[in-house]
Amino acid sequence: MAPLGDGGRPARGAGYPERVTFPVVGMVGGGQLARMTHEAGIPLGIKFKLLSDSPQDSAAQVVSDVVIGDYRDLDTLREFARGCDVITFDHEHVPTEHLRALEADGIPVRPGPDALVHAQDKGVMRAKLDEIGAPSPRHRIVADPADAAAFAAETGGFPIILKTVRGGYDGKGVWFVRSEDEARDPFLAGVPVLAEEKVDFVRELAANIVRSPHGQAVAYPVVESRQVDGVCDTVIAPAPDLSPDLAGQAQELALRIAKELGVVGHLAVELFETRDGRILVNELAMRPHNSGHWTQDGAVTSQFANHVRAVLDLPLGDPRPRVRWTVMSNVLGGDYPDMYRAYLHCMARDPQLKIHMYGKDVKPGRKVGHVNTYGDDLDDVLDRARHAADYLRGTITE
Template structure:
């Protein structure tokens, strides 16, 4: 079995151990030399070029991704050539375009913030006036980790976006949403195979710093019962309703008025699921490979009562993460360390650590303290 991964980033890198354990041959089409998954990259090429991608796909049994940016015409060319693609283009388009995502989720009757497609500053100002004087504006494509997202009080604050947005039929269009008052952010991961089987991990709580995920707690504290059931039902409904295959991450708001609203989608392994590498019976990376190969899915239970993942953001000012291993291993022998093979850079996710155990406070302390070893 040969799985081709388009994109040479950290997610492709973290699929490698799972592929080795399953006896799956993993091949990666990387965008450039020296990326995180360079250890498995047999080809470097332009993922927006149809012929390059088709040539890569001829060497594998199924194609999947570590990001959502492959153009629709390239995806459809793969499908037309008979290549199994998971997730397929009809599903992936909802992760590529936030306006389509909101339309699709609304059509499925799923809970989302109040939103609108806006094409003029006047429309944005009217929406802001109707929603308490503030709103969240998003560019439909390309935004992640807080990029392409602004909280605004007038259209003047995104004037340059109106001047520059012009992609795929969304010329001049932006997404505006109500500014949600939320208690916390949550994430629900599920996996779905082409034949229809679905498996869900426990609901997790995520902590964001500057628009970037900093910590994940699994399971989310105070989530057992109705909240966990609602989140799993929402994510499974999205996977089935949009035809997602592979791992799906659904980012959620738990609001101050007791709603659960869908914020974002990712149709691939996701930062909020990295805890599963050490904390779950089946990691999201193994599950993703099982799903795209249409193999029976693995169990999603936890090894311990709690798992806490803390991202290493930026890394040391000088040297590499490996230079700090001795200190981290000696001080925190129960914590697992994952290095993405990236050069340190302010704000960049260069690795993560995970602590598991029966006491949440202890797990949080160990994970934070170990991650701090790699920060200056």
């Protein structure tokens, strides 16, 4: 990679290279985040290399340089990393010790293992947030169902939330527990269990920022994230009627977390907005995130483009919105497998609609794509996204 710091060019003839190869960004994981990061990297002329489980993976379908292999195997990772100028991630599941081994081999890993562990282990994350004074729901590690009941008693009673500290996403690994009896399942996996109070929140927000190794950071507008059955359904950018004070607090919090944890790349801080006007950290994600998909069509620089720029330590792009309102709605698999046919209706009905499909087979409930809409009238923008997502899924037919 190019050295940062001088921002200039050497004089002609001063050992200037005759031919320069653009850097190679290696991405571990072949999901839709890798697919869209590749898409965003094409205009930069960088080379993109993918480590994917299968050639049918979302990103593997569209990337030229794909290695099929298991990210849990260190030899595979090492072989993949050879020739990459930096390694980054589609997901947070690569074992911490493997990341340390890659760093020991001299490969920049961004975000690095010391940062990433906070997105991998909810126990480590909560401890760190407490240490830096970032607001969390009340929480502690609990040993068994009886201890969970004790935690409930300490915090005002059931219901409480139990989470396995590792391995959860999109509502998996999270239990809404109303009694000691219901508290048994989370302990079956043999992974430490974190108890959290059930927060009295009015809505969920996300504060998304991107930070470079150089320390530059940009903050996207704080968005509202609407969940259905624990899965993100719709994101509104910016969050409607959010007080400027709370929006500023959320952005500053995300920037501070990124700095304190040493995050490089995109950081999503999922937040609760409480009924009494506070924000509490729900989850952290250190990669492009569903709550940032709106930026593809609604911001000057998308989260994917800025993630690439950050991991290469290039100056970051403008994160500001291009339009008053942007709405993202996820497209989940439904009863109809033929989403392509649905394009006819959706595109004809709304020529401004932006469809982003992931190349995945349709399975009920699976995230297979998303749509973005934008404009000046929020109700209209919401309606258009809702209609397209529902029509593509097949829950409406006109």
